[in-house]
Amino acid sequence: MIKSLQARNAPLADTGYQLTVLTEAEAAGARLPAFGQKLRETGLLPLRPTALQTMQINVGRMCNQVCKHCHVDAGPDRKEIMTRETMQLCLDALAQTDIAVVDLTGGAPEMNPDFRWLVEQISALGRRTIVRCNLTIIVANKQYHDLPEFFARHQVLVVSSLPHFSAGRTDAQRGEGVFEKSIRALKMLNSVGYGQPESGLLLDLVYNPSGAFLPGSQAGLEREFKQRLGREFGIVFNSLLTITNLPVSRFLDYLLESGNYEKYMQQLVDAYNPTAAANVMCRSTLSIGWDGQLYDCDFNQQLDLLVGGAAPKHIRDFDEARLHDRNIVINQHCYGCTAGAGSSCGGATT
Amino acid sequence: MDSTYYNPADLAKFGNITEWQPEMGNKFFAYYAEVFKEGALTEREKALIALAVAHAVQCPYCIDAYTTDSLQKGADEAQMMEAVHVAAAIKGGAALVHGVQMMNKAKEMSM
Numbered sequence: 001m002i003k004s005l006q007a008r009n010a011p012l013a014d015t016g017y018q019l020t021v022l023t024e025a026e027a028a029g030a031r032l033p034a035f036g037q038k039l040r041e042t043g044l045l046p047l048r049p050t051a052l053q054t055m056q057i058n059v060g061r062m063c064n065q066v067c068k069h070c071h072v073d074a075g076p077d078r079k080e081i082m083t084r085e086t087m088q089l090c091l092d093a094l095a096q097t098d099i100a101v102v103d104l105t106g107g108a109p110e111m112n113p114d115f116r117w118l119v120e121q122i123s124a125l126g127r128r129t130i131v132r133c134n135l136t137i138i139v140a141n142k143q144y145h146d147l148p149e150f151f152a153r154h155q156v157l158v159v160s161s162l163p164h165f166s167a168g169r170t171d172a173q174r175g176e177g178v179f180e181k182s183i184r185a186l187k188m189l190n191s192v193g194y195g196q197p198e199s200g201l202l203l204d205l206v207y208n209p210s211g212a213f214l215p216g217s218q219a220g221l222e223r224e225f226k227q228r229l230g231r232e233f234g235i236v237f238n239s240l241l242t243i244t245n246l247p248v249s250r251f252l253d254y255l256l257e258s259g260n261y262e263k264y265m266q267q268l269v270d271a272y273n274p275t276a277a278a279n280v281m282c283r284s285t286l287s288i289g290w291d292g293q294l295y296d297c298d299f300n301q302q303l304d305l306l307v308g309g310a311a312p313k314h315i316r317d318f319d320e321a322r323l324h325d326r327n328i329v330i331n332q333h334c335y336g337c338t339a340g341a342g343s344s345c346g347g348a349t350t
Numbered sequence: 351m352d353s354t355y356y357n358p359a360d361l362a363k364f365g366n367i368t369e370w371q372p373e374m375g376n377k378f379f380a381y382y383a384e385v386f387k388e389g390a391l392t393e394r395e396k397a398l399i400a401l402a403v404a405h406a407v408q409c410p411y412c413i414d415a416y417t418t419d420s421l422q423k424g425a426d427e428a429q430m431m432e433a434v435h436v437a438a439a440i441k442g443g444a445a446l447v448h449g450v451q452m453m454n455k456a457k458e459m460s461m
Contacts, residue, residue: 220393
């Protein structure tokens with residue numbers, strides 16, 4: 001298993017250094033235009049929020065996996081997790097809004113000891129939970145084996161990463177043996193009804209490219225995945241969401257180490273899509289960090305880029321109107337969400 | 351003059367061929383785009399065919415472009431290498447099948 005950047009004391013564990021890398025090419029007069037310049041040309045600068053639809057809570061960086069592309073730099077060594085007190089502040093804020101969906105991410109969110117309590121409280125408020133489940137957590141330890149039943153009881157929408165229908169490409173990104181465990185976990189989810197027609201239990205898969213290239217067509221890949229996973233393993237799921245890897249944390253490290261950084265950034269810039277730019281998820285999402293701090297998205301969160309201007313910076317000071325009246329913080333990594341068909345936690349945006 | 355015939359940066363300039371003959375160039379690119387759309391074959395299948403042909407015609411630009419495209423369309427290493435073997439089998443077979451012609455000629459000339 002590889003180690004997190006933090007465990008390796010790698011320079012990129014410092015988010016300030018990541019931002020220097022991302023902006024350096026621009027400062028050196030390289031070909032990459034500033035993201036803000038592109039937005040200006042599209043008439044989207046400053047980037048402003050639309051109606052708030054999703055509260056995304058990162059309940060901690062602890063994870064049983066150490067994926068090569070992880071923008072959170074998550075892993076078993078990361079101990080930063082959200083306390084029940086901070087979760088309560090999130091719930092208090094949620095209760096003041098009409099937000100229908102709470103998106104729980106991590107790390108492996110299920111490793112937070114208060115994860116189940118949080119899901120129960122969200123259900124009690126009549127809101128829907130999305131869990132970004134890495135699949136292997138379900139089979140990692142006996143205490144997690146009943147997660148499929150727990151998810152089903154609360155009608156949780158399960159969104160799970162499976163970068164390829166072949167073991168080789170999946171394990172190359174997510175670690176040795178991850179594919180086999182993911183298949184076992186998917187079968188467990190299917191057996192309680194997830195992904196089955198008419199069950200009302202939704203199981204979506206996330207496709208991230210295993211390398212320095214953009215995802216192909218979401219519809220085409222979904223057909224391929226359904227065919228292959230169905231034929232070879234008897235697995236069913238609802239939708240495939242294609243997500244572009246953003247040059248943040250361990251994926252940035254991979255790009256630099258493999259000599260792909262400049263070419264990849266150029267690909268993102270060349271594929272800039274104004275429609276995708278108008279549909280970026282940060283406009284309708286509020287991202288909350290493990291310590292309660294507020295961000296425009298989970299990528300900004302991992303770069304320590306707090307919400308800008310006079311907007312409240314912590315969930316204890318939540319104020320929807322003041323948050324709505326803010327300019328979204330942007331940087332060069334944002335090109336990842338505007339390339340090609342666009343990318344968000346919900347997949348392609350065009 | 352560059353020291354090699356092939357420059358990777360030239361791939362991105364492919365579209366420039368329309369500068370000296372816009373009508374034909376534009377028609378070619380419109381046709382090209384149509385060919386690679388999903389139809390009776392999926393986009394992934396077309397990318398793999400293109401990858402195989404790229405090896406058969408030994409075009410470095412095409413190998414670069416269709417390795418990337420195959421990965422983007424969801425192909426894995428095994429599929430890509432099998433596609434290259436298809437190209438190799440046809441190229442090898444095309445040489446070997448002419449062995450029959452050689453045999454015919456040799457038999458014709460021999461006692």
